[in-house]
Amino acid sequence: MLKGVITLVLLLVAGCTAAPVSSAPVSSTTTMTSPPSADGCSKGARLGPGSHTLTFGGLKRRYLLSVPKGRGPHPVLLNLHGLGSNAAQQAAYSRLPEAGSRRGYIVATPQAAEGRLGWTLPYTYGPDDTGFLTALLDHLEQRLCAERRREFAAGLSYGAGMSTGLICAMNGRLAGVAPVAGINIVQPCAEAEPTTIIAFHGTADDIVPCQGGHPLQNSSGRLRVLADMVVLKPVEQVVDAWARVLGCTGRTTSAVSAQVRLRGWKSCRDSVSVGLYTVKGGGHTWPGPLQVPRLGATARGLDATALILDAFDRTPSR
Secondary structure, eight states: OHHHHHHHHOTTTTOOOOOOOOOOSOOOEEEOSSOOOSOHHHHOOOOOSEEEEEEETTEEEEEEEEOOSSSOOEEEEEEEOOTTOOHHHHHHHHOHHHHHHHTTOEEEEEOOOTTOSSOOOTTSSSSOHHHHHHHHHHHHHHHSOEEEEEEEEEEETHHHHHHHHHHHHTTTOOSEEEEESOGGGSOOOTTOOOOEEEEEEETTOTTTTTTOBOSOTTOOHHHHHHHTTOOBOOHHHHHHHHHHHTTOEEEEEEESSSSEEEEEEEEOGGGOOEEEEEETTOOSSOSSSOOOGGGOOOOTTOOHHHHHHHHHHHSOOO
8 A cells, every 4th residue: 555655646756858769760569478488599689779569468568679789698677767757768867778788788678558657566556567577578588689697677766666676576587776766665575585786866855855754845735645645764774674685794885975975785695786875965866967957966976877787797697
């Protein structure tokens, strides 16, 4: 019930105004009925960059695809948008399709179901987005030369919550996740498999507050009433809880700059890593060169995209 209320109150989350990402005019439609048995590496590339659709659960779902050069196998990265945003905006704002493909990643930026503002968090009512994203990974493994033991998810705001929720909902399939401005939307689960987590959050985020409490702090009217029904835990408390679940020890804190602090751990199970970049005065934003002023201040000297890919590059295979 509580997660369902969060879905209602975060209506303004991450409605970025960035221009849609450009891509080659390629499209395809696929229906998934059962997990694929074929290995895409033995067939060669059968999907090109651009917009594609995948039918799952009776719904036609859209995703944008960026494909790296080379034969592979390539790691796979799901790039999840926030509530009120869309795949094209997330692709442009995060810069993960462009930067990721240069690093050798297959980057899929999926769209929430038609008529929905955002994702259905794991174990809540609505379209089976966990099933859809699982089917999308299966689909990419079948159609491209994907590195099955190196699959990741990143997301902004509610997409950050969704990516974090997949740690347990996908039963340890993901090697790492990167929640930006939303890791405290979902709480840790006790059965989490070792998973790298790299998170970012601004202290002045008034949509998903870093210090916890009610979301949408500057809202009014009915949204304010709904928001008052939700209490988020502080970001640092949630990251600490994930670190305990993942068996991390030796917590450290260091200053990256006058504005940015990094909390990390010296050792976690199976050599994964957990890190939280806290941006003093940062808003509900993706640190990097692009700014969305209505979402608050952006740490332009901190490149979240590059740091996410660096962390995933270092993450051990499943």
